Amino acid sequence: MxxxxxxxxxxxxxxxxxxxxxxxxxxxxxxxxxxGLPSLGRELIFGAEDPLRVLLGRAxxxxxxxxAIMGTLFLVILSASLAVxxxxxxxxxxxxxxxxxxxxxxxxxxxxxxxxxxxxxxxFGFSLAVFLHNHxxxxxxxxxxxxxxxxxxxxxxxxxxxxxxSLEELPDGIRRTAIALGANKLQNIAYVLIPNxxxxxxxxxxxxxGRCAEDTAVILLTGVVAVAGVPxxxxxxxxxxxxxxxxxxxxxxxxxxxxxxxxACLILLGVCAFLFMSAYGVKKHLSHRTLYRA
Amino acid sequence: METKDKIIVKGVSFxxxxxxxxxxxxxxxxxxxxxAITGPSGQGKSTLLGLFNRMWDDVPGARCTGEIRIRLxxxxxxxxxxxxxxxxxxxxxxxxxxxPNPLPMSIAGNMAFxxxxxxxxxxxxxxxxxxxxxxQAFLWEEVKDRMEKxxxxxxxxxxxxxxxxxxxxxxxxxxxxxxxTSSLDSKAAGIIEDFLVGLKTSCTLLVVSHYMEQxxxxxxxxxxxxxxxxxxx
Numbered sequence: 001m002x003x004x005x006x007x008x009x010x011x012x013x014x015x016x017x018x019x020x021x022x023x024x025x026x027x028x029x030x031x032x033x034x035x036g037l038p039s040l041g042r043e044l045i046f047g048a049e050d051p052l053r054v055l056l057g058r059a060x061x062x063x064x065x066x067x068a069i070m071g072t073l074f075l076v077i078l079s080a081s082l083a084v085x086x087x088x089x090x091x092x093x094x095x096x097x098x099x100x101x102x103x104x105x106x107x108x109x110x111x112x113x114x115x116x117x118x119x120x121x122x123x124f125g126f127s128l129a130v131f132l133h134n135h136x137x138x139x140x141x142x143x144x145x146x147x148x149x150x151x152x153x154x155x156x157x158x159x160x161x162x163x164x165x166s167l168e169e170l171p172d173g174i175r176r177t178a179i180a181l182g183a184n185k186l187q188n189i190a191y192v193l194i195p196n197x198x199x200x201x202x203x204x205x206x207x208x209x210g211r212c213a214e215d216t217a218v219i220l221l222t223g224v225v226a227v228a229g230v231p232x233x234x235x236x237x238x239x240x241x242x243x244x245x246x247x248x249x250x251x252x253x254x255x256x257x258x259x260x261x262x263x264a265c266l267i268l269l270g271v272c273a274f275l276f277m278s279a280y281g282v283k284k285h286l287s288h289r290t291l292y293r294a
Numbered sequence: 295m296e297t298k299d300k301i302i303v304k305g306v307s308f309x310x311x312x313x314x315x316x317x318x319x320x321x322x323x324x325x326x327x328x329x330a331i332t333g334p335s336g337q338g339k340s341t342l343l344g345l346f347n348r349m350w351d352d353v354p355g356a357r358c359t360g361e362i363r364i365r366l367x368x369x370x371x372x373x374x375x376x377x378x379x380x381x382x383x384x385x386x387x388x389x390x391x392x393x394p395n396p397l398p399m400s401i402a403g404n405m406a407f408x409x410x411x412x413x414x415x416x417x418x419x420x421x422x423x424x425x426x427x428x429x430q431a432f433l434w435e436e437v438k439d440r441m442e443k444x445x446x447x448x449x450x451x452x453x454x455x456x457x458x459x460x461x462x463x464x465x466x467x468x469x470x471x472x473x474x475t476s477s478l479d480s481k482a483a484g485i486i487e488d489f490l491v492g493l494k495t496s497c498t499l500l501v502v503s504h505y506m507e508q509x510x511x512x513x514x515x516x517x518x519x520x521x522x523x524x525x526x527x
Contacts, residue, residue: 099354100354173391173393173395174395174397176349176389176391176395177391177395177397178397178407178411179349179384180347180349180384180388180389180391180461181384181385181388181407181408181411181460181461182380182381182382182384182385182408182411182412182464183381183411184380184381185352187411191407191411195398196398
């Protein structure tokens with residue numbers, strides 16, 4: 001009798017918590033929509049410029065968030081391009097080749113790296129920029145490249161861990177199939193293990209992309225500025241949506257500007273959704289291609 | 295018909311770390327026969343099968359002593375001495391597992407997979423070998439119209455027959471079957487049994503099984519693995 005009551009209580013509590021959570025997310029999104037939607041429009045993104053001329057690169061936007069959107073996209077794509085190959089390869093090595101000692105040691109290192117506050121990584125990136133400026137070339141300084149490198153370091157543990165875990169969790173049946181058919185270890189990894197673990201690996205990559213898009217502390221110290229235009233090179237300073245939101249919510253002078261901040265939040269969510277969908281599309285395409293190629 | 299020896303096992307012991315799994319195993323398996331291996335769980339039956347195609351090579355702490363000789367392509371090879379390339383050994387000494395394990399791709403993709411691994415690129419050869427192996431497994435008629443459909447949608451018995459056909463496509467000389475029917479219902483198991491008996495003409499089969507009735511039906515010889523040793527019963 002007591003057990004039945006306890007079970008019912010657990011179910012009711014879990015149900016209530018789920019409802020509370022759904023309610024919180026709905027309130028959060030609803031509030032953002034109410035505050036941000038009125039400002040959402042051509043003017044918020046392109047200012048007074050003609051969108052076509054801006055998109056063709058014939059006009060610069062000074063009072064819209066188009067450069068921040070582009071800066072965020074560049075930042076995410078560059079960071080992911082740096083972090084994904086390194087992270088996935090490390091994850092494969094740790095799951096399939098490393099000995100127990102190496103796994104333990106590197107696991108500890110990656111856990112420490114995952115726990116480092118992003119502002120510390122930002123400071124490391126800033127120090128790297130100063131070092132490069134002093135010892136390599138004057139053109140180096142806080143810039144898009146340094147921010148991307150720092151963000152790549154920040155998200156590396158997610159990618160390594162998700163790759164390693166998804167490979168290690170594959171059942172023995174799948175693991176032995178290709179080996180028993182005469183595949184060598186590399187063929188087994190390429191044709192069977194990675195395609196089967198792709199879902200878990202891409203989850204880590206998607207998580208990393210989200211983190212790259214939203215992190216403000218790292219970019220604050222490594223190259224983001226309030227006004228820079230669309231970045232023209234890897235060594236340029238740039239604008240980014242998270243920094244715009246931070247800046248505008250601190251410095252707004254009228255409710256219209258703050259509303260623009262909320263509009264930028266919606267656009268940031270849209271950019272993240274676009275990146276997630278792209279990552280999902282790549283995952284689907286890759287798994288199909290990789291599996292059927294073999 | 296005079297039968298020749300196919301596999302000779304002399305004084306083989308196998309260890310996981312300090313744990314001895316098999317001790318001083320001696321056995322001879324004849325060509326074109328089915329040998330059933332039985333015994334209580336945890337005695338090392340699957341481990342013994344895995345020795346013939348070196349499935350335990352990548353298992354940390356695994357160690358094997360003694361001698362195993364297999365006559366492949368009309369010459370004696372010693373897998374433990376690495377005198378045959380590993381991929382070739384595993385193509386000629388194929389293995390079927392307890393759980394059917396089709397890869398998450400089409401039926402055609404599954405069947406072509408081992409051939410492509412072996413470097414066969416000619417589509418007509420692939421198609422011919424795939425059709426022959428599927429027909430051998432009594433599966434061709436059931437799947438010929440849906441070769442591009444996912445292999446994961448097949449029934450349990452069909453999946454297992456697909457996995458056996460996938461191994462047969464490489465024309466192995468020895469087929470190691472690790473409890474191939476234990477996850478199937480009696481009807482599907484019966485089909486697999488008939489199929490395995492039919493394979494004797496082209497293969498030497500070693501079948502691990504717990505079902506005495508099944509072993510008596512299909513096997514030419516039954517051996518028991520008990521107290522780490524192998525003996526004929």
